[in-house]
Amino acid sequence: MDICVIGAGYVGLVTSACLAYLGNHVTAVEANPERLGSLQKGLVPFFEPGLQEFVQQTSESGFLLFSDDLDQAVKRAQIIFIAVGTPSLPNGEPDLSQVMVVARSIGSALDAKHRRIIVNKSTVPVGSGNWVEMLVSQGVQNSQPVPARSARPEAPSFVVVSNPEFLREGSAIADSFYPDRIVVGSTDEQAIAVMKNLYKPIVNQSFDVPSLAPRPKDFSAVPFVVTDLASAELIKYSANAFLAMKISFANEIAGLCEKVGADVSQVTQGIGLDYRIGKAFLNAGVGWGGSCFGKDVSALMQVAKEYNYPTSLLEATVAVNERQRLVVIKKLQDELKILKGRTVGLMGLSFKPNTDDLRDAPALTIAYQLLKMGASVKAYDPVSNERCKILHPTLDIQYCDSSEDLASDTDALVLVTEWEQFKRLDWKKLAKSMRWPLLIDGRNALSEEDITLAGMTYRGVGR
Ligand SMILES: NC(=O)c1ccc[n+]([C@@H]2O[C@H](COP(=O)([O-])OP(=O)(O)OC[C@H]3O[C@@H](n4cnc5c(N)ncnc54)[C@H](O)[C@@H]3O)[C@@H](O)[C@H]2O)c1
Missing domain, CATH: 3.40.50.720 (NAD(P)-binding Rossmann-like Domain)
Structure with a gap:
């Protein structure tokens, strides 16, 4: 398939290289000239284990290209991934300006040759799928010449789906080939079928295992979860909020352990062995950080605020983390x-x-x-x-x-x-x-x- 991935950061670059490895023709579009220049020379501008070799390998095979020409990349593509940043604004709301620019540019670039699937891989608040659809339509309208009454051009056809990303920095390549699940949010039958086909090698684990990312023992088929747009968007935020909450919980218990003379490592081992709880993300320490947890928990709280819905658990999760640092x-x-x-x-x-x-x-x-x-x-x-x-x-x-x-x-x-x-x-x-x-x-x-x-x-x- 011909694919365009917009944004070659941690998520966009890993996604591009993995899809190229699976035999798709991928153009990764990057707006930052330094980042693009470095990628075109075969150099990954940040540290992620194995990614340098992997990008080199997929670029040399001809399946992965880097460009700043969004227009051409969109015109060539059947599927267009949006993988730009959505950092937090000072008030905790996500800054969606990069998504906005990209959505309008996609609209301006679309032609009526075939139907495109626009995939939101950036983490965006609930309702963003509909918002991106509106922005793409605006881009389409702005790029169309005012038609003569007799010669009305055929309008480009597209659909927006959500495909949240769950990779973890530090193990991003393995997480992309061996994910716990793939989530696609859409009610459009054709789009779901195309996305299913794109991810088929991962779902069935039928690809040649790359030497850089050996398949974990006993790893088999990957669940392909189809939801509506809003649910897919909420799955991503809820997953990160839950993980952050688990760590904050362990940290709150750690504070109590110090008071009563218990050892939090023993306590979390004891509770983590309960399969309903699980061992992961129960490590006490200086708290969580990174590009996702803080901004995603804040964004989730902001969404709830719009509906005047209280989020006491999320507020406590953040407060414990601030104290813990x-x-x-x-x-x-x-x-x-x-x-x-x-x-x-x-x-x-x-x-x-x-x-x-x-x-x-x-x-x-x-x-x-x-x-x-x-x-x-x-x-x-x-x-x-x-x-x-x-x-x-x-x-x-x-x-x-x-x-x-x-x-x-x-x-x-x-x-x-x-x-x-x-x-x-x-x-x-x-x-x-x-x-x-x-x-x-x-x-x-x-x-x-x-x-x-x-x-x-x-x-x-x-x-
Ligand atoms: N980093 C993670 O671990 C992770 C995991 C899951 C989901 N996410 C989500 O994925 C999204 C991307 O995260 P990231 O860490 O890769 O961000 P990033 O900031 O590392 O990368 C974004 C890239 O998009 C580029 N860009 C911005 N505007 C552009 C435009 N108009 N055209 C082309 N390129 C453009 C930027 O220059 C940058 O290289 C975010 O929404 C994030 O929340 C990140």
Whole structure:
């Protein structure tokens, strides 16, 4: 099939490469000239494991092209994916300006040669499918010459469907080939049939397994869930809100564990073994972050507000998370008493391991708060130091090239992002180079025993 994907960020680029791998002709349209230039040279402009090789491979095979010519890409395509960003506005509402521009441009580019399917892959509020349809129609009208009475041109035909994306940064390629489900929101029989056909190799797992993303053991068919438009849009927001709520729940229990002398790791293990609850997303720590949870929970609350519907659970989810980001500061104060003039080393900056994404990263909140309190901050992240320097030029921290460099002359280390390499450090050596051998494990990811044996004071969360 001929496919156009608009927006070559984390979602658009991974989607483009995966669909190209499955044998579709994909044009990924990117408006940012730097990002596009880099992709046309075969370089992925952000870090996602395996994506560089995968994009190179699919581009070399001729199935994946990069362009800034939306008009041509739309004209060629049978299916047009919208995968642009929908960040939060300061009031919590999603900023849909990128979607708006793209929808109108698609409308202007459409011709009447065949019926197009326009797929909303960006995370958008309930009702956006209808809104995009209206914008595309406006684009169509604006591009049509005023017809002579006798020569009325045939109007382009299109349908808008929702196909929310559930991939996780850090495992995006595997998540695309082996998803828990594929959701398509539409009541248009033809569109559903085309989408089913597009995803058939994934649903049936009939593709040649790429060496970069081996199929998990016992993985079989993928549920293809067809819903109406509004339900598909709500599924995406509800899924993220539920995951954020699970983490906030674990964090609330962690606080209580500290009061009563229980260990949250044991508590969450005990509750997670109940199949109705499940083990995932019950890790206590410095809280959730990233490009999706915060903005999607806020957007969901905003939708509810429009209907004057209370969302107490969502509000609590956010409040617990805001409080949780600062628990490490309280722990530092408990141990070091005065933070002014202290040097604290942050292990990790990205919002989670295996990505360089710094959007809404807890490390940034912690760093700004420590600086405000008069401490010096050092930081080492295996991949996002450079990105942080560029995106946060006013963040006055000392960037380090290794864990050893980070530990040297610090009064405390704080594990903020649980990169694998932080789990295999020579703690004895690090302890010797520190002014005060204190480690705050903000992710409960390290062995308390190993760290204590190395002569350091260990403080976890809820332990
Ligand atoms: N990142 C994730 O993990 C994730 C997961 C699931 C869903 N989502 C959703 O997917 C959407 C995209 O997220 P992302 O993280 O890939 O965003 P992103 O900001 O990384 O990428 C968006 C891309 O779209 C490009 N763009 C903007 N306007 C354009 C235009 N007019 N023409 C062509 N390109 C244009 C931008 O330059 C950018 O490269 C968002 O709605 C997000 O909520 C993201």
